Amino acid sequence: MPRPHGGxxxxxxxxxxxxxxxxxxxxxxxxxxxxxxxxxxxxxxANGVFSPLEGFFNQNDLESCLLEKRLSxxxxxxxxxxxxxxxxxxxxxxxxxxxxxxxNNGLLAVMKLEEKYNSDKKRLAQYVFGTTDTNHPGVARxxxxxxxxxxxxxxxxxxxxxxxxxxxxxxxxxxxxFKEKGWRTVVGFQTRNPPHIGHEYVQKTALTFVDGIFIxxxxxxxxxxxxxxxxxLASYEELMKxxxxxxxxxxxxxxxxxxxAGPREAIFHAIVRKNFGCSHIIIGRDxxxxxxxxxxxxxxxxxxxxxxxxxxxxxxxxxFYCKRCGGVANEKTCPHSETDHISFSGTQIRKLICDKELPxxxxxxxxxxxxxICEENPFVSE
Amino acid sequence: xxxxxxxxxKRKKFTTVSIPTPLFRKVEERIKDTGFTSVxxxxxxxxxxxxxxxxxxxxxxxxxxxxxxxxxxxxxRLGYLE
Numbered sequence: 515m516p517r518p519h520g521g522x523x524x525x526x527x528x529x530x531x532x533x534x535x536x537x538x539x540x541x542x543x544x545x546x547x548x549x550x551x552x553x554x555x556x557x558x559x560a561n562g563v564f565s566p567l568e569g570f571f572n573q574n575d576l577e578s579c580l581l582e583k584r585l586s587x588x589x590x591x592x593x594x595x596x597x598x599x600x601x602x603x604x605x606x607x608x609x610x611x612x613x614x615x616x617x618n619n620g621l622l623a624v625m626k627l628e629e630k631y632n633s634d635k636k637r638l639a640q641y642v643f644g645t646t647d648t649n650h651p652g653v654a655r656x657x658x659x660x661x662x663x664x665x666x667x668x669x670x671x672x673x674x675x676x677x678x679x680x681x682x683x684x685x686x687x688x689x690x691x692f693k694e695k696g697w698r699t700v701v702g703f704q705t706r707n708p709p710h711i712g713h714e715y716v717q718k719t720a721l722t723f724v725d726g727i728f729i730x731x732x733x734x735x736x737x738x739x740x741x742x743x744x745x746x747l748a749s750y751e752e753l754m755k756x757x758x759x760x761x762x763x764x765x766x767x768x769x770x771x772x773x774x775a776g777p778r779e780a781i782f783h784a785i786v787r788k789n790f791g792c793s794h795i796i797i798g799r800d801x802x803x804x805x806x807x808x809x810x811x812x813x814x815x816x817x818x819x820x821x822x823x824x825x826x827x828x829x830x831x832x833x834f835y836c837k838r839c840g841g842v843a844n845e846k847t848c849p850h851s852e853t854d855h856i857s858f859s860g861t862q863i864r865k866l867i868c869d870k871e872l873p874x875x876x877x878x879x880x881x882x883x884x885x886x887i888c889e890e891n892p893f894v895s896e
Numbered sequence: 897x898x899x900x901x902x903x904x905x906k907r908k909k910f911t912t913v914s915i916p917t918p919l920f921r922k923v924e925e926r927i928k929d930t931g932f933t934s935v936x937x938x939x940x941x942x943x944x945x946x947x948x949x950x951x952x953x954x955x956x957x958x959x960x961x962x963x964x965x966x967x968x969x970x971x972x973r974l975g976y977l978e
Contacts, residue, residue: 516954517951518954521951523958577905581905581906582906588944680975683976686959686963686967689954689958689959690959690967690968691971694971764976791954818931821941821945821948822944822945822947822948824948
């Protein structure tokens with residue numbers, strides 16, 4: 515199993531005795547209410563999902579991340595983890611202040627403010643997403659951020675209430691779980707969709723070479739029209755129940771709002787899975803992409819820039835079902851013409867589901883298809 | 897901020913290391929027609945690879961016994977472990 519990114523699994527949760535002490539002072543400290551994406555970031559920092567980060571970026575790390583795709587200490591890092599606040603709010607807080615970060619969902623954390631700074635959002639978007647087009651959901655999100663940024667280490671006092679407790683495992687827990695299962699090599703699979711036969715094929719092909727697979731759906735804010743989180747989880751439960759060996763597959767979620775940053779996000783996804791204990795990660799066509807913003811294989815090519823990432827990517831081309839081969843194939847393995855191919859097109863699967871038609875068995879397992887089709891609206895609608 | 901300023905910022909983060917001139921020339925030859933744009937970028941790449949090599953494997957017991965037991969108990973309760 516690889517070491518966590520940066521060498522050490524970060525734990526920024528206060529101990530019981532420290533919590534009690536902190537509770538006594540809470541009302542005297544400045545407070546900032548967080549959005550849901552920031553709640554995820556706070557918990558991911560505290561629980562080691564974002565190791566080696568111990569807090570939100572200061573300006574030095576942000577600049578290094580944008581320009582070098584690395585933290586200021588040279589450790590690979592491609593997606594900024596920043597805490598934005600409105601400009602007028604930043605005037606009330608000073609460096610060295612302790613600030614309470616909270617949300618009505620139960621999250622409570624304290625941040626030691628190291629630095630207040632500003633950053634040009636257009637420039638930030640250009641570096642992270644390669645575009646400033648506000649039709650890109652990641653870019654649009656950047657332009658909604660507050661005008662000031664605050665950096666500093668955080669400590670978690672209490673966690674937010676979460677759905678899906680069963681699937682909410684922390685890196686420390688997955689690492690112990692993998693060890694208990696006797697897995698030395700584990701491949702991570704990032705997903706934001708219910709599984710079709712192509713996904714299953716990719717997962718099982720990768721699994722052939724390692725000890726176990728870690729299916730890690732991203733749970734969080736998604737685009738309108740994406741599948742609902744509960745549908746993704748239930749469909750994977752069905753797939754795993756009927757078609758996977760229990761001792762070879764584990765599913766747990768990643769609470770994170772997709773940025774759709776394509777190649778940069780692929781590296782970030784790899785880092786996060788390394789922290790969960792994965793030695794390998796599956797990177798498919800247009801990983802973490804959206805629309806036509808990225809070359810379909812840019813998310814694979816970017817790995818060449820990181821000889822020190824510490825997790826091995828397994829690259830896959832796009833797959834299809836070939837009627838003449840009688841199975842899943844790709845351009846490297848199938849000699850037949852396109853007329854024999856059935857594509858695993860997400861758009862096509864969505865259309866069938868909207869029309870209440872079962873996708874064919876060559877595309878989706880019947881147990882999974884039936885589960886989705888029974889739902890009145892399995893998609894995110896707002 | 898202009899690209900020029902960003903380039904300047906990047907440059908400031910670098911320092912100099914001496915290598916023998918014949919080795920420099922060899923590397924220059926080797927990186928022709930590759931994605932590497934300079935000897936420095938190639939040497940940085942190789943060094944990053946080597947430096948990380950020794951840090952790869954997790955320690956045998958990274959967590960305390962108490963933490964490990966607490967986690968195993970939760971994993972059993974959630975059905976991940978028998």
